[in-house]
Amino acid sequence: MPRFPKPPAGSWTEHYPDLGTDPVSYEDSISPEVYELERAAIFTRAWLNVGRIESLPRTGSYFTKELAAANTSIIVVRTRGGAIKAHHNICRHRGNKLVWDDDPRAESSGTCRQFTCKYHAWRYNLDGALTHVQQESEFFDLDKERYGLVSVHCEVWEGFIFVNFAQEPEQSLREFLGPMVTGLEGYPFERMTSSFKYRSEVKANWKLYMDAFQEFYHAPVLHANQSPAQYSKAAAEAGFEAPHYRIDGPHRMVSTSGVRAWEMSPEMRKPIEDICQSGLFGPWDKQDLGPMPPGLNPAKCDPWGLDSFQLFPNFTILVWGQGWYLTYHYWPTSYNTHVFEGTLYFPAPRSARERVGQELAAASFKEFGLQDANTLEATQSMIESRAVDRFVLNDQEVLLRHLHRETAHWIARHERENAVTP
Template sequence: MTHPGTSFSPIPADAVAWLGTNPIPAAPYYDPAYFERERRAVFLTSWIHVGHACELPEPGAFVRRDLEFARASLLIVRGNDGIVRAFHNVCPHRGTQLVEAAAGRQSRFSCPYHMWTFGPEGDLLSAPDFGAFHLRKEDCGLKPVALQECAGLLFVNFDPQAQPLRDWLGDYAGRLEQMPVARATTFSEYTYEIAANWKLTYDNFQENYHLRFVHPRSGGAGVGGDNPFGYPVEIGFHGPHRTQRIWSNPDPALKPFQRAASFCGIPALAEQGLLTLPHGRDYLALFPNLFVIGTPTQPFSHTVYPLAADRSRGVVRVYWVGEDASASQRLAREYALAQLRDIHSEDVGIIERGQAGLASGALSHIHFQSMEALCRHLFLEVDRRVQAGAAGPEQRG
C-alpha cells in the first residue's frame, strides 16, 4: 500500500480499516495464563529465529541457544557434510546437557557424565560398555529439532507438522534474500533483558508515534519537516507478517561527528553493491518475534524472546560483509551498533513503565491508532492462534 504523491502525508486510515478500530484487551500483555496459552499456540508452532549461517563457517562449528519458551537448550552445528542441523542439547542416555559453551568448534560432542560421544551430524559414535544397554547405536542419536535457513537467517520449529519455512515466509523470503543480511559474513551484537511482555517490547519498534517524544535528540533522522511523527511511507501485510517502508529525513539534525561516522563506510558498501540493493529502507516484521531492516549503512535484526508474562530478552545484530578494511570502516561499524544501543537505551525505561501500568490492572483495554496498525496486526495474529487453542506438540507442554 503505497501512498501516492511526492510529498509525505500519513497513509489514509481507510487503508488499514480492515484491521478494525476497537480497543485491544490489556490482560494479554501481563496475564500469566494468557502467556502460557501463547507459549503453546504461538511459539511452539512458529519458525523462530535463532542465528545466522555465518556463525557456523566450517564443519564442527556450533552455537548453543537456550530458548526458555520451549524449556529447551539447542545445539546448532554444521556437519561434515556442510549441512546445519539443530539438536536438543541433551544426551539420550540420562538427559545430561552436552555443551556448556555458547559457541565453538568440535569434531565430536561427549557427554561429561558417562562419555557417550556424538558426531556433528548427531549420530552416536561411541558409549562405554554399550553392549550392556541392548540398544542399537542408530537408535541413540541426538534428538533433532527442525531447522531451516533463508537469507542466511536460521530458524527452528518445535512443531513436527510445521509447513516449510519458505512457505511460512511467502513473498517475504525473496525480499529477505535481497537485503544485506543475506550476504553477511559477520555481525556485531548486543543482548538485553527487560521487565516487560514480549509484545509490548516488540510493539515499541513497530511504530514511530513515540519518536519525537522519547528520542528528541537521537531520533533526528526519523522525524522532521512535514513528517513530525516519522510515519512510514508504505505499509503492507502478508499472512501473519507485516512490513513498512521507513521514511528518511532528507535533512537530519546530525552533529559533524555523527555525519562523518555514518558515511565513512559508504565507499566499501558501494564496492560490495549494497547501496543498490532493493528494500534498503524496508522493515520486515516476521511473525512472531523478529524484524529485519535492510538499510545498507545499518542493516540489523532484532529478535524479542519471551521469558515470562512480564519479562523478555532482546537480541540486536548489525550485519556486515567482510572484515574491517580500514580504521574508518571499523569506526563506521562500531558507531552503527553504538547508535542503535543508545537509541534503544532510551526505550527501555518507557517500555517498563508501560508494563508496570498495565500489570496494575487499572486498564481493561489499550488503544492503537491507524499508524500503529502493525501493533494491532501482531496482536490479532497472536490472539487468533491463542483463541483457536492451537496447542504445541504435547511432548513439549
C-alpha cells in the same frame, strides 16, 4: 493462514478491516495464562530464527540456543556433509544437557568432531548418531541406532537459520515466510561480515518491545535528546509518519524515508558524526552492493531510510538504505520478562575510518535502543494494574494491532484443535 492485499494510498488501518479500529486490550501482555498458551500455540509451531550461517563457518562449528518459550535448549551444527542441522541439547542416557561450558544455563559455541556428554561420556557424531557408550556391555540389549540425538526441524533461507518444534511443520519455511519476506531474496546478506551484538534482559512482555519498533509515532518525542534542540522541537511539532505499511500473513513491514546527514547544516550534526562520518543511519560512505531486490523501498523514497520486516513471532530484519542491516530477537522468558538481542551487520570495513564509523553507528543504535527500552518496564507495571484495560491506537500503529490480533489467532486455533469433546 490468511494473507492481506497490499493497500492503496490513504488510511492504512481501514484497508485491513479484520483488524478493526476500536481500542485494543493488552491482556495478552500481562496474563501468565496467555503466556503459557503462546508457548504451546506459537513457539512450538512457528518457524523461529536462531542465527545465521556465518556463525557456522566450517565442519563441526556449532552453537547452542536457550529457548525458554519452547522449554528447551538446542544445538545447531554444520555437519561433515556441509548441512546445517539442529538437535535438542539432551543426552539420551540420563538427560544431562549435552553441550555447555562453565554455566549450564549459558549459551556456548565452538568447533568439535563429536559431542561428548560430561556425565558418562556418551558420544554423538555431528549428525546426532550415538557412536560410543561407555561400558556398553553393562546395558540390556542396547541398540545405539535407536538412541541418537532428538532432531529439530531446521531450514535455511538467505543464510538465516530457522527451527520448528512441531512434530511436522504445517508449512515449509519459504511458504511460511510468504512473498513479502521472500521479496528480500538477493540482498547481499552474506557480504555483511562485520557485526556488533547487544543483549539485554528486559522486565516487560516480549510483544511490548516489538510494538516499540513497529511505529515511528514516538520517534520525535522519545528520541528528542539525540538531536539538536531546534531540530527536535520542529520534528515534534510536525510529527512523523512512515510512507508505507504492509501486512502479509502473520508478518508485517514498515518502510520509511531517511536523511542525508552529510547534507544537513553542521549545527544539526554532532561533532563525533563529522569526525567519524557516520551516525545512526550508518557510515556516510556507502559501499556499492549492486542492485537491490524488488522487495525493498516499496514507496520509492528518495532518500530512503529503512525497511523493517517483522517476522512472526519474534524476529525482525531491518534493512538500512545506507547499505547495512540489523536484526532484533525478542525471546520470552515469562509473561512479563524477555531477552532482547540486537545485532548489526555491515560490509567488511575497507579502512580504519570505516571501521570506526561502523562502531559509531553501533553505539548510536544502542543509545536509541536503550531509550526505546526505557519505557517498557513503566508500561508493563501500569498495564498490570488493570486500571485501564483498553488502549487507543492511531493509524500509524496498524502493525501493533496486527501483532496482537495474530497472537490471538494462533492461540484460538490451538484451542480449537485441542478442544476436549465430551
